[in-house]
Amino acid sequence: MISAATKTTARIVRPSAYGTPDVLAVFDTPVPRPAADGVVVEVRAAGVNPIDWKLYSGAFHAVDKKNEDAAGVAGEALPAIGLECAGVITAIGPEAAGFGIGDEVIVFPVTAAYADYVTAPVSSLTPKPAGLGWAEAGALMLVGTTAVHTLHAAGVGEGDTVLVHGGSGGVGLMAVQLAAARGATVIATAAERNHGLLRELGAIPVAYGDGLLDRVRAVAPGGVTAAVDLAGTAEALDTSLELVADRQRIASIAGTDRRATAGIKVLGYGPGQDAGAEVRNAARAELAALAGTGELRVVVDAVYPLHEAAKAHQAGIDGHAPGKLVLIP
Ligand SMILES: NC(=O)c1ccc[n+]([C@@H]2O[C@H](COP(=O)([O-])OP(=O)(O)OC[C@H]3O[C@@H](n4cnc5c(N)ncnc54)[C@H](OP(=O)(O)O)[C@@H]3O)[C@@H](O)[C@H]2O)c1
The missing domain is CATH 3.40.50.720 (NAD(P)-binding Rossmann-like Domain)
Structure with a gap:
């Protein structure tokens, strides 16, 4: 592994129970290490999407009074949140090819992007165009x-x-x-x-x-x-x-x-729905190119510091001005 990381501890925002955005909390976690064919990215911006609060809201299954879901899952098994981000590569696994330390990348799909660092396979990386801001890059894909x-x-x-x-x-x-x-x-x-x-x-x-x-x-x-x-x-x-x-x-x-x-x-990820992975993955390079030249506008409504993820989720639930909500670690 090649690594440029100097920190050993990082923050991650996760739900501490099923419920409303006030269940979100900031936890300390070790800076992750890359998989053999993957990288670690220092997150500069993470896009907020309705799926993020739906995942811990009980929207996809019944949640009982003890904040357990229908399958009895609670505590550490609660879903990690944040499906997209943009940032800088800080570590690379021995079998990862095509990217280097210091590269600016868009990371999608990914899990647990509400954090200082994420791990991702190389297949989830798209080079970030120089002309695209961090918030826009983190919320585009x-x-x-x-x-x-x-x-x-x-x-x-x-x-x-x-x-x-x-x-x-x-x-x-x-x-x-x-x-x-x-x-x-x-x-x-x-x-x-x-x-x-x-x-x-x-x-x-x-x-x-x-x-x-x-x-x-x-x-x-x-x-x-x-x-x-x-x-x-x-x-x-x-x-x-x-x-x-x-x-x-x-x-x-x-x-x-x-x-x-x-x-x-x-279309989507439910039973009988078309997830369209091939079409969606193939679209990433062109979306980055169009956004990089400004032909495709990524409208950002508001940015929040990472620790205010709950505020961002409440704004998403309540309705807000058009444009993406973004978290900045
Ligand atoms: N299946 C998938 O693969 C997939 C992927 C991404 C998102 N989604 C889902 O798709 C939905 C949209 O996602 P998003 O990220 O675009 O959400 P969003 O940014 O929160 O936008 C929701 C929009 O809905 C509009 N709206 C509210 N009430 C409406 C009504 N009665 N009729 C028509 N429009 C109404 C609002 O417009 P105004 O502000 O103008 O009222 C708002 O801009 C969410 O439910 C999300 O979970 C599914």
């Missing part, structure tokens, strides 16, 4: 690769009119820009206060809520050929089903089990 997968699944390209539900969210801002770059006409749903940003990014904004169907029809007289649902509401699903003739051109990353029998494409 989870939403960027998800957006690419949804547009791919819905077959969005030149000449399409695509409806993006949840256009002002982390995934939505990526999907809007990437769909516009492919030559599609983009209609994006969002709260009124976010319509200006969506226009700047090339979309026709429409407010969600009562009357959505009529509002979309009014701005798409030629019809809607595809839809990507990043909001997961009953309204979004029903509107997509009503407007898009070919159900295989509706892709959803959020929502209820009703999607499974609707004949649409359900």
